[in-house]
Amino acid sequence: MASLIVVGANGLLGQNLIKRFRKKHQIFAASVEEQPFFPADHVYSYTQLDITNRVAVIDFLQTIKPDIVINTAAFTNVDACEEQPEHCWSVNVRGVEYLVDASRSFNPIFIHVSTDYVFDGENGPYSEEDEPNPRGNYARSKLAAEHVVENSNLEYIIARTQVLFGVANGVRHNFVTWVIEQLTNNKKIRIVDDQIGTPTYAPDFCEAIDRLLEREAFGLFHVSGAEIISRYDFAVKIAQVFELDASLIERITSKELKQKAPRPMNSAFKVYKLINYSGWEPHSLDEALKLMKKELAVVDG
Ligand SMILES: NC(=O)C1=CN([C@@H]2O[C@H](COP(=O)(O)OP(=O)(O)OC[C@H]3O[C@@H](n4cnc5c(N)ncnc54)[C@H](OP(=O)(O)O)[C@@H]3O)[C@@H](O)[C@H]2O)C=CC1
Ligand SMILES: Cc1cn([C@H]2C[C@H](O)[C@@H](COP(=O)(O)OP(=O)(O)O[C@H]3O[C@@H](C)C(=O)[C@@H](O)[C@H]3O)O2)c(=O)[nH]c1=O
Secondary structure (H helix, E strand, C coil), rough: CCEEEEEECHHHHHHHHHHCCCCCEEEEEECCCCCCCCCCCCCCCEEEEECCCHHHHHHHHHCCCCCEEEEECCCCCCCCCHHHHHHHHHHHHHHHHHHHHCCCCCEEEEEEEEEHHHHHCCCCCCCCCCCCCCCCCHHHHHHHHHHHHHCCCEEEEEEEEEECCCCCCCCCCCCCHHHHHHCCCCEEEECCCEECCCCCEEHHHHHHHHHHCCCCCEEEEEEECCCCEHHCCCCHHHHCCCCCCHEEEEECHHHCCCCCCCCCCCCCCCCCCHHHHCCCCCCCHHHHHHHHHHHHHHCCC
């Protein structure tokens, strides 16, 4: 059993990581809110921590000196990052610098979560060998944070992921929960058919990390589903699996949606490296959505 800090523990990924690892490792969860969103029990502890507070970060990490640090904390509202560039940089880059600096003295395995948005989307699908070209504040901040981790001299995994979907308490909607909510309430939705990616089931992301850790496979990894799909086709698939009315979904282009931050058009990942190093393959989208449907059925009672 290793000791493991999950930073950003109240987020979608943070809660899924706690779910995955709490019976296997000793977990110290930390996030910016006062209370934990994933029910705290005797199996893990929770501490309020703002990663932009350097002293608090040093104090927390150096008290625990864990074997593994997983950072999922970030300012993840991509459009809001355009309006609040300083906050974006402070959380997404400086916060990571503080975590890395505070870790140096006890040398943990440092796992950091990054994004497909480091690519401009002009030549996807992308492998780990491809050159990033981030557009927009969120994207630039996430690439800068990758460099902080790469230059840290710590043993690290940088796991780039994308279009995460899954179940967690009190988090903002992910694409799947948003589509389900809209269609369940008989609302029409307009979905872009020119943004293409490889959506990622959050529990799959956690399994991938677990397997990479077990195999001591370090470095940069693309950790996503393996199925390349447009947001429009994904929405239709969600409607099918959740038995909702797909005729409410209108096909549009990104120009019509007018999002504040630029989005990559095709930022799908090649996941060969992940499959090779982990000896495992992510679920198909159909399988993942069906698993999520079961998870939601349990949550909804
Ligand atoms: N969601 C996605 O599709 C993708 C996510 N990623 C990356 O994966 C990681 C996890 O994403 P996800 O779980 O979806 O994100 P969430 O926004 O659900 O979780 C991030 C968590 O970090 C917390 N947080 C924000 N600022 C701070 C801070 N200063 N100190 C401590 N905690 C803070 C958030 O709190 P609060 O909500 O109150 O701000 C939230 O609980 C992020 O690094 C993100 O960039 C990468 C690609 C795709
Ligand atoms: C709201 C809306 C979104 N969309 C599409 C466009 C958009 O790119 C996509 C998802 O919307 P979001 O705002 O959730 O997407 P976005 O916040 O851009 O999603 C990202 O999250 C961050 C944290 C990442 O790092 C990325 O990998 C990615 O998964 O859905 C529509 O087509 N119609 C709509 O009405």
